[in-house]
Amino acid sequence: MTKRALITGITGQDGSYLAELLLSKGYKVYGLKRRTSVPIMENIQQIKNEIEFIDGDLQDLSSLIRAVQVAAPDEVYNLAAQSFVATSWEQPVLTAQATAVGVTNMLEAVRIVKPDARFYQASSSEMFGKVVETPQKETTPFYPRSPYGVAKVYGHWITINYRESFDMFACSGILFNHESPRRGVEFVTRKVTDAAARIKLGLQNELRMGNLDAKRDWGFAGDYVKAMWLMLQQDKPDDYVISTGETHTVEELVEIAFNHVGLNWRDYVVIDPKFVRPAEVDLLLGDCTKAKEQLGWELEVGFEQLVKMMVDSDMEKIKKNG
Incomplete structure (x- = not known):
């Protein structure tokens, strides 16, 4: 059935x-x-x-x-x-x-x-x-x-x-x-990859960010x-x-995204206190041993591959839709 x-x-x-x-x-x-x-x-x-x-x-x-x-x-x-x-x-x-x-x-x-x-x-x-x-x-x-x-x-x-x-x-x-290319643009990953694409295409001048030192899995x-x-x-x-069992800073995310389109992120990123959380979560790193052993679950896409995938997707969307 x-x-x-x-x-x-x-x-x-x-x-x-x-x-x-x-x-x-x-x-x-x-x-x-x-x-x-x-x-x-x-x-x-x-x-x-x-x-x-x-x-x-x-x-x-x-x-x-x-x-x-x-x-x-x-x-x-x-x-x-x-x-x-x-x-x-x-x-x-x-x-x-x-x-x-x-x-x-x-x-x-x-x-x-x-x-x-x-x-x-x-x-x-x-x-x-x-x-x-x-x-x-x-x-x-x-x-x-x-x-x-x-x-x-x-x-x-x-x-x-x-x-x-x-x-x-x-x-x-x-x-x-x-994350993925389908993530909402208000989330930090899509915010970064969308901005990298827009800046590369001359549609945006800067990217305003909060805490670049926060670490995520x-x-x-x-x-x-x-x-x-x-x-x-x-x-x-x-x-x-x-989880992936790896942690990366927001700064690493920004660097990979901008490097992928041939830009130096330091020329475009502006730190804006408005985007700093009232109570920050500084470090998240998961141990997925149980899922791997009991479910037989495995990762296929790594962090750098994910960021580049999202940048490429945003470049295509912007070129198509303007």
Whole structure:
């Protein structure tokens, strides 16, 4: 029988790569999307006719119950969230409602309608925040440093609670930063690669940045969605750190991007205090040993290859669209 999957946040970066992966495996894919006056379909343009969309919102339990009734999924991937860390300080209540309570709503809908469905929750390395040990693994205590990180901790623990309280197959993937050409331009990686392309093409004069010393563990989103799928194929539900095991500074990111188009980043980058977080997360570095050993998950795209891929994609988009 054809497996059925319901993906929340299907129009986002991770949702689009996951939908492609599941379609390639013969799944019937349903995508939950919020109703907007102008549909946001850029990331899934190439597969939108293969997906059945259901209108719904993580803050509206009744819409989620209907979505699970319609999809009757074997697997549910909860990727939707208010996921931009900077915005979480400006809209902390919305972030709590969507990124924290929204997880409970989705779990409740699954528990009520399709309790045998396997559930994946998108947890985040931002939960580690002010890290208490390096590298961070599944047993590392959380110390979130943003409303987004706090909300993700709630979502993570409520998933564990439903697993233990209701015997649901519910997993969390603690994903470290993962990027791609489909990442929103407000995120630092796309901000940098888009700016490098625009400056090279004479469409922009400078790039304003915050803390260049912050260190992150950056991987390719296309690799990370494979880990999500693998988690739901196991005999028992569990939580896994997904990362590269390497850390790079924002400055390294900038240098690779600008070098790739033949520019010296120091000629164009301006440090702007406006882009410094109220509470900075200085270092994130994941230990994905458990995922490699138990899931058989492997990385395919390295950091430098990822940055160059994103710059090339932005160059093509800008030349095509102006």
